[in-house]
Amino acid sequence: MTEIVFLEPAEAEMLEAAEYYEDQVENLGGEFLAELRHAVNAIIENPQSGRLIRGEIRRRLLRRFPFGILYRIDPEEIVILAVMHLRRRPGYWTDRM
Numbered sequence: 001m002t003e004i005v006f007l008e009p010a011e012a013e014m015l016e017a018a019e020y021y022e023d024q025v026e027n028l029g030g031e032f033l034a035e036l037r038h039a040v041n042a043i044i045e046n047p048q049s050g051r052l053i054r055g056e057i058r059r060r061l062l063r064r065f066p067f068g069i070l071y072r073i074d075p076e077e078i079v080i081l082a083v084m085h086l087r088r089r090p091g092y093w094t095d096r097m
Contacts, residue, residue: 002044003077013083035062047073
């Protein structure tokens with residue numbers, strides 16, 4: 001199985017979004033995390049499936065939430081660069097490449 005590594009800022013974005021959704025509706029934060037896990041598992045199964053958006057950086061969209069997972073495929077692991085809200089500051093993550 002391919003190892004998934006979240007950069008610290010990506011992990012913080014994930015947790016912040018889950019907390020936000022949980023504050024809105026009980027259990028919605030958990031549903032967000034479940035959808036994120038589903039997307040990460042899909043990346044593991046087929047890393048090339050994400051759309052190339054810049055250089056070797058790929059994006060996998062979440063189904064129920066306006067977020068995308070930005071990642072790169074390294075020889076030994078898949079690195080999650082950002083858990084990005086799709087309607088805010090589009091290029092903020094580029095310094096993580």
